[in-house]
Amino acid sequence: MSPKIVNKAEKRREIGQRALACFAREGAVVTSMSQIARAVGVGKGTLYEYFRSKEELITYAMELYVEAIEEQVSRMLDGIADPKERLRFYAISVAEHIIDDPKTAGVMLAIFQLLISDQSNNQPAALKGMFRQARQTITSILREGAENNIFTEKAGREAETIAINCIAIVDGLWMHAMASGDIDLKHQINHYLDGLYRLIEAETV
Amino acid sequence: MSPKIVNKAEKRREIGQRALACFAREGAVVTSMSQIARAVGVGKGTLYEYFRSKEELITYAMELYVEAIEEQVSRMLDGIADPKERLRFYAISVAEHIIDDPKTAGVMLAIFQLLISDQSNNQPAALKGMFRQARQTITSILREGAENNIFTEKAGREAETIAINCIAIVDGLWMHAMASGDIDLKHQINHYLDGLYRLIEAETV
Amino acid sequence: MSPKIVNKAEKRREIGQRALACFAREGAVVTSMSQIARAVGVGKGTLYEYFRSKEELITYAMELYVEAIEEQVSRMLDGIADPKERLRFYAISVAEHIIDDPKTAGVMLAIFQLLISDQSNNQPAALKGMFRQARQTITSILREGAENNIFTEKAGREAETIAINCIAIVDGLWMHAMASGDIDLKHQINHYLDGLYRLIEAETV
Amino acid sequence: MSPKIVNKAEKRREIGQRALACFAREGAVVTSMSQIARAVGVGKGTLYEYFRSKEELITYAMELYVEAIEEQVSRMLDGIADPKERLRFYAISVAEHIIDDPKTAGVMLAIFQLLISDQSNNQPAALKGMFRQARQTITSILREGAENNIFTEKAGREAETIAINCIAIVDGLWMHAMASGDIDLKHQINHYLDGLYRLIEAETV
DNA sequence: AATGAATGAGTTTTCATTCAT
């Protein structure tokens, strides 16, 4: 019956990916649907076959971006056992993922902008979830560390607070790194974590 | 010599201030020149007597914003002598200044976006300066603390690195606080600084 | 000979019917081919197998509509013998057919619009025929009435003129009734016909 | 203060007039704002300086049209004293006003369409008023005639009903005249009115 | 110097129509 068999979900994803590239290059708001269509290599109208509106496309693209980071980082984390290493690796790889493709930073900022402005909206639930997810990952690392007597018991108790600070410093750092151009991201993160570890490392007798 | 010149600068400032209020309320991109003109109480054309373009007006308004924060914070800092107190106060007052008027966060994000995207541009020099300024303020506090034997000598040497992390965590925190809605900003900052102070406080015999 | 041909005409009719329902519900101009296709239960492309264009489909649907009214009314007329009753019934049932399903009025207006604007077009011949048909029906009623000495001889001679006025008043009335909302259609028609009958009724000795 | 003194109301009117011509030529729905702008001789954007939306422009143009008819007809009516003449003149001049500029009929139909579809809307109040106005004019003519013993007392009592029928037949007639092309408007109206007068004329002793 | 009327390029979105399957 279907004359042309098209995997709609797949194409949707592809459009989202290409749109993401545009957003990263120029900013989501100022990227026009025409530009996206050209970038994807389809007609303007086709975009509306896959997304009800520009907003929906933006949100979807951001979700893709967030998924990608999460997946990549968590995959990399799998190979590391030591909680200290895990935490350090997590922080640095997130930061570098953003710095490596500097255009990506714009997407990250756009996500923040969306979450800050559209607090009533229901769509960006997936985006909000991303932060919760990240927070949880770090909290877990800290708690596990505490359980395994690598971090202090107190660190385990304060895991959530520490996790939030970790994430905040990482995000704050890449932002400033991108804005200023003279910040050594790795050095900053290591300095922070070295201090943190001195504070929360359990005394090994 | 001619009083006109003073007036021109003054009016420019006034327009910038009112525009800033609009930007905070609605976001710089979606605020139209008509809206600004109405808010300022002048004709649309008049805006172009004082600014070559909307972009110039936006940038100028952001500079005003940044100046205002800097000034306010530095004025408040004057009354505080203890470096530890000074640092804590600095961090918390910056964060709360943004959180108190949540719309302001949008301006802050816009500034970052501007700095990240327009790295070639020469206009946002003043904005870039802001971060340097802030960094310097904190660096100074730390160095002074080290000189007065309140912080370790090492803290004095690493003052710049610590300052960057301080700023980064503050900016990261208000962003996440605004985006997530369930973060106790003060608690997070205090937790970070308490840890920091344990690390850099000089042993008082 | 081939059964396909029968099917084709039948399906064409079915599509027209369903399209008509859409037009009545929403207006022909704003009803999209997609909507029609969905309502009919076929693919968008299929519509173009049966109609060269949307316009052709619209015209055809209107023809169906007109046929339906004609058929319904004439079927009902069959049971009535008295010319006065026939005329009254005709007028009222046409008017009420339109008022009962108010959306239908839009179709009627669209038909007028089509006829008024597209005077060059050859397609709406069937539509034009409808009015001629109606005129003839009423003319016949009047002439028969005159022959049977129920209406005056003069009425028989002026039958065409009277018929046109009859139709005009009926169409004018439902239009104003729909537009104004405070017109008692039946009362108006009866008032008109009562007057008419006083004028054209043959004196029964 | 005003750099360019423009009578906004006047220009609004002028735009409305030219738009009306477009609507008459092509139909309000299918006339694009670009076409109107070109016809008026201004830029697209200028239209939106005077009308918030296309809908507002359409409604306004129709109001102009209605006003024009009303004014013209009532001005002509002034010179006529005899109620019978007045009524006849009213009916014929309205009908001919529409027939004379056949394009105008499209506007009339569009007004009906608007009133029939948009019964919730508040804008076309002025349009609705037009029909009430016309009804009242005719009702008054009939009542005055009855008072002056030209029409029967009964005609005075039924004035409203008769007025509605009068208007309906006139509107129905020009519609059918335009649609069919073979109707003698004047003859039809005269035939109707001659009949009516026979019915409602007071017996002069 | 100040103004606001005028503008048109550019935006998002719709939809009749085509055509490969």
Next chain:
DNA sequence: TATGAATGAAAACTCATTCAT
């Protein structure tokens, strides 16, 4: 024959900017 994915022309509308006054 039937389909629906793809399309691009066209629509309504916005707004930064210009310029005559």
